[in-house]
Amino acid sequence: MRKLPAKLASQLYGAAELIAERGLDGTKIEDIAEATGIPKATIYYHLDGKNAVLEFLLSDLLDMIAGAVGVAVSSAEDARTRLEAAVVAQLGVMLEHPFLCRALVGDLGRATRLPELAVALRAAFYEPIEQLLTDGVADGSLRQVPNPGAVALSVFGAITVAGLTAAVEGPSDDPSADAVRLSASITELIFDGLAHHPRRGDCEPGDGPDQSE
Amino acid sequence: MRKLPAKLASQLYGAAELIAERGLDGTKIEDIAEATGIPKATIYYHLDGKNAVLEFLLSDLLDMIAGAVGVAVSSAEDARTRLEAAVVAQLGVMLEHPFLCRALVGDLGRATRLPELAVALRAAFYEPIEQLLTDGVADGSLRQVPNPGAVALSVFGAITVAGLTAAVEGPSDDPSADAVRLSASITELIFDGLAHHPRRGDCEPGDGPDQSE
DNA sequence: ACTGGTTTGTAATTGCAGTACAACATACGA
């Protein structure tokens, strides 16, 4: 796993769509060779096999996500605001790279079984959120919940599943606009929930039925 | 895909742990034969191949989930209450069958590429939630959101990711107690959100900071 | 031109899924 020459790296992306479409199993090394223009022997010279191709592509995606989220998270705002920014950032990268996302979903199992990727996955998706939730409690922008771990996981799930689904459903014309739209829905859910309650600040008891519970 | 004799079906479960551990790729048909005690030739007599083994195991899991959720959903309560029950039901089944869940995560890609399973997946996980959200708006127990589809997807993601992770992390001594605990965290998130706000009914403006937005 | 890394074509080699088939078992009605 030496560092792959840049030219080859860029050619390898030509295999992303193929893998996304058919899964790694359904993709022969020969197909990858043909799609990328890199001969089989050369692929094997640089990479350890088919898995390594996937690993390369996905770790790149995860790095991009981790990077974008990292920027979003390190602003000076309160945690709630940074969480919103992180969601937009994460979805932005995902929608920007639908094929890689599809490949990720399609070979998630393999990905989690490749140790490096499993770590990168956590780092890209889960850890920033977990951190923001605890930050939010500290700076008062988010409320304290009884079981932060489980909640962080659910938030992570909400964002990631929505993003992956959107990415899988179809490449969009304007990924970043879609990312903003989608993240608005998600943040509304995770901040305000689905129950009826007065919005922050206003307080009309007539707003929702209040019998039960 | 005739209907597999009950005895074989039960033996097949012996392969779940193996597949969960190593993935379907890493599991040879011979291994499955050995683990289940069903000879290879017999497996091929009844099933169409390795994928069919996974398909059998997972469709069974999905049926169980769909069944349990179906019961939870069809009570006479309001949608919000039924959604809580559905979450408990879904998590209950998942935690009851950690190996199957691990196999599901591990071979999600394959699963979504097997048409029958893809449908069963939607039916077990996503559709009941989507339905409950619209029901909830109708009966007033949940509020209307701007983009119901995206929100349903996020709710689905929140529940499912939390459940799968819990199932993957390790078999528990008391699955149903864990399911209740976990579902409490999740429902709190999806109903009340993470922002500070007065709980339904009470209304102290001093409760949360109110400057921004 | 020499050396050490790359690149690539062309064979092997290997492992495993899936298939073929024959022998055997079991059930059940005639």
Next chain:
DNA sequence: TCGTATGTTGTACTGCAATTACAAACCAGT
């Protein structure tokens, strides 16, 4: 009891595709 249909299983075989081996270029830099 026999015959037939259906299931069970061992064994050998086929075929595909991943991986490896290797030799012949190629391309710096010195």
